[in-house]
Amino acid sequence: MRNLTIKNKLIAITMLTCFASLLLAGTGYILWEWTNLRRIMARNLLTQAEMIAENCKAALAFEDPKDSLAVLQALHVEPSIVLGCVYNNKNEIFVSYSNQDTDRAVTLPVFTEEGYEFSNGYLTVYKHVVLEGEVIGAVCLRSDLEPLYVKLCHGACIIICVLLIAFFVAYLVSSRLQRIISKPILDLADIAKNISEKEDYSVRAVSHTNDEIGLLINTFNGMLEQIQRRDSALVKAKDDLERRVDLRTADLTAANERLVMEIAERKKSEEKQTELLETIAKTNEELQDFAYIISHDLKAPLRGISTLTEWIMSDYANKFDDDGREQMNLLSARVHRMHDLIEGVLQYSRVGRVNEEHVQVNLNELVPEVIDMISPPDNIEITIENELPLVECGQTRIMQVFQNLLSNAIKYMDKPEGRIKVGCKEENSLWIFSVADNGPGIEEKYFVKIFQIFQTLSARDEFESTGVGLTVTKKIVELYGGKIWVESTPGQGSTFFFSLPKNMSFVCDNKSETVMNSK
Amino acid sequence: MLKKSHILFVLFFFLPVVSFVALGEDDSKLSREYKIKAAFLYNFIQFVDWPEDKEGSEDDPIIIGILGQDPFGDAFEPVAGKQIKGRKSLIKRIEGIKKLKKTDEPSNSEIESLRKCHLLFICSSEKDNLADIINLVNGQGVLTVGETSNMLKSGGMINFIVEENKVRFEINLSAVKQGKLKIRSQLLRLAKKVVEEKESKDEMS
Numbered sequence: 029m030r031n032l033t034i035k036n037k038l039i040a041i042t043m044l045t046c047f048a049s050l051l052l053a054g055t056g057y058i059l060w061e062w063t064n065l066r067r068i069m070a071r072n073l074l075t076q077a078e079m080i081a082e083n084c085k086a087a088l089a090f091e092d093p094k095d096s097l098a099v100l101q102a103l104h105v106e107p108s109i110v111l112g113c114v115y116n117n118k119n120e121i122f123v124s125y126s127n128q129d130t131d132r133a134v135t136l137p138v139f140t141e142e143g144y145e146f147s148n149g150y151l152t153v154y155k156h157v158v159l160e161g162e163v164i165g166a167v168c169l170r171s172d173l174e175p176l177y178v179k180l181c182h183g184a185c186i187i188i189c190v191l192l193i194a195f196f197v198a199y200l201v202s203s204r205l206q207r208i209i210s211k212p213i214l215d216l217a218d219i220a221k222n223i224s225e226k227e228d229y230s231v232r233a234v235s236h237t238n239d240e241i242g243l244l245i246n247t248f249n250g251m252l253e254q255i256q257r258r259d260s261a262l263v264k265a266k267d268d269l270e271r272r273v274d275l276r277t278a279d280l281t282a283a284n285e286r287l288v289m290e291i292a293e294r295k296k297s298e299e300k301q302t303e304l305l306e307t308i309a310k311t312n313e314e315l316q317d318f319a320y321i322i323s324h325d326l327k328a329p330l331r332g333i334s335t336l337t338e339w340i341m342s343d344y345a346n347k348f349d350d351d352g353r354e355q356m357n358l359l360s361a362r363v364h365r366m367h368d369l370i371e372g373v374l375q376y377s378r379v380g381r382v383n384e385e386h387v388q389v390n391l392n393e394l395v396p397e398v399i400d401m402i403s404p405p406d407n408i409e410i411t412i413e414n415e416l417p418l419v420e421c422g423q424t425r426i427m428q429v430f431q432n433l434l435s436n437a438i439k440y441m442d443k444p445e446g447r448i449k450v451g452c453k454e455e456n457s458l459w460i461f462s463v464a465d466n467g468p469g470i471e472e473k474y475f476v477k478i479f480q481i482f483q484t485l486s487a488r489d490e491f492e493s494t495g496v497g498l499t500v501t502k503k504i505v506e507l508y509g510g511k512i513w514v515e516s517t518p519g520q521g522s523t524f525f526f527s528l529p530k531n532m533s534f535v536c537d538n539k540s541e542t543v544m545n546s547k
Numbered sequence: 548m549l550k551k552s553h554i555l556f557v558l559f560f561f562l563p564v565v566s567f568v569a570l571g572e573d574d575s576k577l578s579r580e581y582k583i584k585a586a587f588l589y590n591f592i593q594f595v596d597w598p599e600d601k602e603g604s605e606d607d608p609i610i611i612g613i614l615g616q617d618p619f620g621d622a623f624e625p626v627a628g629k630q631i632k633g634r635k636s637l638i639k640r641i642e643g644i645k646k647l648k649k650t651d652e653p654s655n656s657e658i659e660s661l662r663k664c665h666l667l668f669i670c671s672s673e674k675d676n677l678a679d680i681i682n683l684v685n686g687q688g689v690l691t692v693g694e695t696s697n698m699l700k701s702g703g704m705i706n707f708i709v710e711e712n713k714v715r716f717e718i719n720l721s722a723v724k725q726g727k728l729k730i731r732s733q734l735l736r737l738a739k740k741v742v743e744e745k746e747s748k749d750e751m752s
Contacts, residue, residue, distance in 0.1 A: 086733035089590040090716075091583070095737050160593055160632060 034210045035203075042202035043195060050194050054187035061183055065176050069151055070144045073171050076106070077155035081167045084114050084122075088157055088165040091116075093123045100125035103169075110150070111170035114157070122165060142166075149173050212241045216248060229256035316377050323373040330370065334363045365494075369482070372496030376481065379503045384422030391416035394423070395450055398430045404438050408446035416452050417459055419528060425504045430463075432497040433524050437465035439493070458510070458527045466521040475514055501526070576712075581622040583714045584707055588692065591705065592631045592666060594734035598727045601665070601688030608635040610663055612689075614680060615643045615670030639664065643673055662687040669693040669703065677701035681722075688727055699742055704728070708739060715739040 032040065080099055087095035100112040100123060112125040144153040150170050157165040212235075219233045229252055235245035341356050348356060392415065399410050419426065430450075437448045443466055451462045470478065477483050479502045482495040505512045505526045516522030588611060609631050613619065617640055629636060641661060661667065661680075667689050669680055674695045681691055681702040691703045698706035699719040704726060706717050717740040723730050735741055 083733070086590075086594055086731070086737050089593065090587060090734075090737050091713075092737045159590075160630065 034213055035206055038206035038210055039199065039202045042206070043198045046194055046198040047191070050187075050191050054184075054191065057187065058180060058183055062176075062180055065179060066146065066151075069171065069173075069176060070146075070153065073109075073151060073153045073169055074144060074155065076103075076109070077153045077167045077169045080112065080114070080169070081155045081157040081165075084165065084167065085157055085159050088114070088116060088122060089159055096123040097125065103127075106171075108172045108175050109169055110172050111168075113168040113170075115166040115168070117164045119166075146173070209241070212237065212245065216241075216245055220248070223252070229259055316381070319373055320377040320381065323370040323377070326370050327367070327374075330363065330366055334360070334367065337363055368494045369496075372482075372494040372500075376496055376500050376503065379425070379500055379507065384424060386420050387423055388418055388420055389423050389426055390418050391426070391452075394427060395430055398427055398434060402431065402435055402438065404434075404448075407444060408438055408441055408448060410434065410448045410450065413449050413451040414453075416450075416461075419459065420531075421508055421528070425507075429501050429504050429526065432501045433463040433526075436497060436524075437463060437467060440467050441465065442468045455527075457530050459530060460525055460527045462523050462525050464521065464523040469518040469520055469522045470514060470516040471518050472516070475516075478514070479512070578620060578622060580709065580714060581619045582625065584694070585619055585622040585626055587707070587714065587716065588666060588668060589626050589629060589631060589636070591690065591692065591734070592636075594731040595690055596729040596731070597665060597688050597690075601727075605634060608637040609665050610637045610639050612661065612664035612667040613638065613640045613670065614661070614667055614673055615641075616672035618670055643670075643676075658683060662689060664689050666690045666692060669695075669698070671695050677703060686726065690726070690728055691722070705738075710739065717742065719743070 080103075083099040084096045087093070087099070096114050100114065103109045103112050103125060104127075107127065110127045114122040114124070116122040142154050142156055144151060146152075149172070151173055152168065152170045155167045155169075156163045157167060216233050219231060223229060223231055232249050232252065233245045235242040235249075337356065337360050341353075341360065345353075392412075395412060395416060404410055434448065434450075438446070447466050449462075449464045451464070453460050453462075479498050480495075481499040484493045484495040502512050505528070509529045510527040512524065512526040514522055514524050592609060592611075623638055627636075627638065639660065641657070662684055664684070665688075667680075667684060669677060669691060671694055673680055674697070677693065677695065677697060678701045684691065685702070690705065691698075692705045692707070693703045694707040696706075699717060699722070702719070702722050702725075704719055704722045706719075708715050708717060716738055718730060718735060718738040719742050720730070720735070721743040
């Protein structure tokens, strides 16, 4: 049905409708006829039974079956009645009649009640014989339903004939009339097909009617107009767009060229930077070597000066007056200081230069050793707060770190009861060590300055300090990939923290390698 | 005299009865016959129309007269009190016509009671006086029923006969017509024989 043409669809619809309505009507008619015929048949048979009952009254009253039989035999004229039967008042069969033509229905029905019943293709009626208000017997008639069926068959045949003729007529009529609807639609379809093939939107369909199809055609034309309009607008817009695209492409090309140029420039500058860095590294290296050599070489003449000064002081002790002696002491102190400074520089440069072997260091043993070595005064108590870890590094260097931090804390202690605490905690992949004291503390603005070389916060004469210790510590910690910083409240004390990565080997090796390379 | 006749009567009528009782089977056969006849009498009434003046009012009973020696015994019991045509029925036993005549002139009341009957069954004991009896009730709308062979010839209307153990009847149509009665065709159809005994009427008149 879906793939049929409109023409065939219309014909099919008309014919199906016709067929369905006729079928329904025919079925209805047959059904009505059937019930009606049954009713009529039952009524007729009951009338007959009643007549027989009337005629058998006397015969029953006078017990004369012959007469009854004669009455019953009159039924012969009605061949459809296959069986007739009269009962007496004791419900026994008085007389019975059976149509000779049929062998069927030989068994006599048992009398039940007045009325009729359809069963087994027969209609059976029962009727009482009443004489003066008294039931003296009954009549039973049985009729074959075949005539009924024959009649119904006839009816059905006629209906089928009508159905076929109607079908044919419906075909003829609908195949002519369907054009009224299908033609405009087919025309419209043709036009639409043409338009889509040729893309010519100037064609218009012609409408002849004012019904929905006319409306459809008008709407179609309106749509065509719109499409035409939009098509031209689209063509225009397309040209416009192309132009704009060209413009943008040109812009883009220019920008791209600029970018290429910039990248080249940047590369150049990077190269320059690398060069510069190399130069700096070289310079730095040279500087370090220079510092080492200078300090190393300066130590020898300084020792000479120191020895000479001691000699002069002992040899000419009596020749100097007080003023001279004081001058000489000052000289000796300055020489000492010079020596210390040089020693500090040496130490500092040595940190980077000497490649120390890495070993497992148990800080729980190492720190008390350091404390022992420093031998703090009695008024300062150093405690280790918690268990310290095993670290893998150069033993001397880590010792130096603790030594510097602890001796600084002792050195600057200004409280009568000094407390220094060494602690360690774990943070991700780092060990964070802390050395806390309750000394004078450091103002925040000096937090950076204290780690710079030769920088001390107090006057030179107050504490004997070269300003190298923290710088060396920082260098060692950084050499192992750690960090060092300080937290402090002035007047209450300060805490130095430094971190070491848990697995230092890589960093250490790397560092040491660079150090070796730089050598 | 009276006693003698009584004895005679008893001897004459009851001997066979006794013998029938002794036989047993015959007795039941006989009683069955009279039961059927009793029922038939009632049924005759259903199929016979009396003239309007004879029908009487609805409240009056339909009278069945039994004239002569009653052979029915208790045969009427099953039908006694039965309504006929919507009316009550009444069995009236009347002595034989001889007796009636013996009491000098038959009294008017006796004859009236005969004539009042709708149906008069004349027993075989009145076999010899049939013509007289029929003459008495002629034209009075009395359906006369008998059981003797000369019944119809004597102007009686219906006569019972027994044939192959079956009770049948014959009808004298001219007597019926004369009696201004109408017998329905259904009944006529059932009659063994329908005769038109004109001469009987002539004889009687």
